[in-house]
Amino acid sequence: MLEDEEQETVGVSRRDDLLKMHAYRDAIRRSAGAYVLFPGTSAPHSFREFVELIPGLGAFPLRPGDDSGTVALRRFIDDVLLHAADQATAEERRRFWQARIFAGPSGSDRAAVSFLDRPPADSPVLISWVPDERRWQWTDETEQYVLQLPGGEEGIAFRAEELAAQLILLSGAGRSVIFERRGAWTILDEDDLRVLRYPSLSIRPGLLCRLIPIDHQPGWLDEVPAVDLLARAPTAGAPVLVSWSDLVRRKDQAPLEAATVQRRVPKPGRDLGLQRLEDDPGEATVDKPGEPVPGE
Numbered sequence: 330m331l332e333d334e335e336q337e338t339v340g341v342s343r344r345d346d347l348l349k350m351h352a353y354r355d356a357i358r359r360s361a362g363a364y365v366l367f368p369g370t371s372a373p374h375s376f377r378e379f380v381e382l383i384p385g386l387g388a389f390p391l392r393p394g395d396d397s398g399t400v401a402l403r404r405f406i407d408d409v410l411l412h413a414a415d416q417a418t419a420e421e422r423r424r425f426w427q428a429r430i431f432a433g434p435s436g437s438d439r440a441a442v443s444f445l446d447r448p449p450a451d452s453p454v455l456i457s458w459v460p461d462e463r464r465w466q467w468t469d470e471t472e473q474y475v476l477q478l479p480g481g482e483e484g485i486a487f488r489a490e491e492l493a494a495q496l497i498l499l500s501g502a503g504r505s506v507i508f509e510r511r512g513a514w515t516i517l518d519e520d521d522l523r524v525l526r527y528p529s530l531s532i533r534p535g536l537l538c539r540l541i542p543i544d545h546q547p548g549w550l551d552e553v554p555a556v557d558l559l560a561r562a563p564t565a566g567a568p569v570l571v572s573w574s575d576l577v578r579r580k581d582q583a584p585l586e587a588a589t590v591q592r593r594v595p596k597p598g599r600d601l602g603l604q605r606l607e608d609d610p611g612e613a614t615v616d617k618p619g620e621p622v623p624g625e
Contacts, residue, residue, distance in 0.1 A: 350386050362387070373398070453493075453571070455568050457568040508540040
């Protein structure tokens with residue numbers, strides 16, 4: 330390995346200078362690269378951190394009377410400007426999401442859980458209401474869940490990401506339990522519910538999914554104001570999609586007032602049903618029911 334004086338004599342960049350550039354790039358906020366200009370004759374070097382031009386490090390020779398270094402440096406700067414103007418680069422995407430991630434509060438004093446395969450903010454959870462103990466018992470025994478939805482004046486729509494959530498939080502009757510979803514949702518009619526011995530039959534179809542019980546439930550889960558989160562639903566009784574971070578942050582927040590909760594959460598024992606699924610695979614819509622719900 331060449332010593333510093335020998336490196337200067339033969340006209341190559343010094344390793345210590347590159348290490349300094351590495352430190353500058355990491356220390357200066359929003360820096361994507363740091364490069365040495367040295368009076369040498371060797372070829373320019375550019376080291377990429379990933380596959381794109383930046384972020385990176387490098388060294389460019391500049392020597393009086395030798396235009397080769399100037400040409401290489403000008404070409405590199407032109408490439409960097411073109412790269413910075415390109416909205417389709419990974420670097421542009423990284424900057425966007427980094428700004429979004431660090432814009433708001435983060436962190437939690439809650440213990441980590443073993444069933445998340447993504448960060449909490451990227452782990453969607455579908456919250457749904459289980460109004461009585463009979464349906465809880467059926468769900469526990471069969472490891473299945475039936476989602477029965479109310480019909481309203483404007484119907485109710487599902488987004489694809491709601492039905493794609495791998496975690497399902499069932500809440501109601503004084504309990505909150507988190508499950509993993511197994512497989513896809515399937516459509517059931519009244520005959521299917523009768524065969525399954527579901528305790529609350531409905532004249533309208535419903536959605537069913539199989540559940541994977543999670544052995545180690547978070548100890549604070551029962552304290553999460555699930556009713557408050559369910560109040561986000563545009564229609565009473567509809568499930569709500571949140572992230573695991575939402576659950577952690579909501580743990581210490583006060584629930585809505587009782588009057589608001591009673592308007593938004595389905596009544597215990599009410600039969601909720603899905604009348605029709607649209608052909609669009611990304612959206613399922615519930616129309617206004619043709620008959621009144623029994624018991625109301």
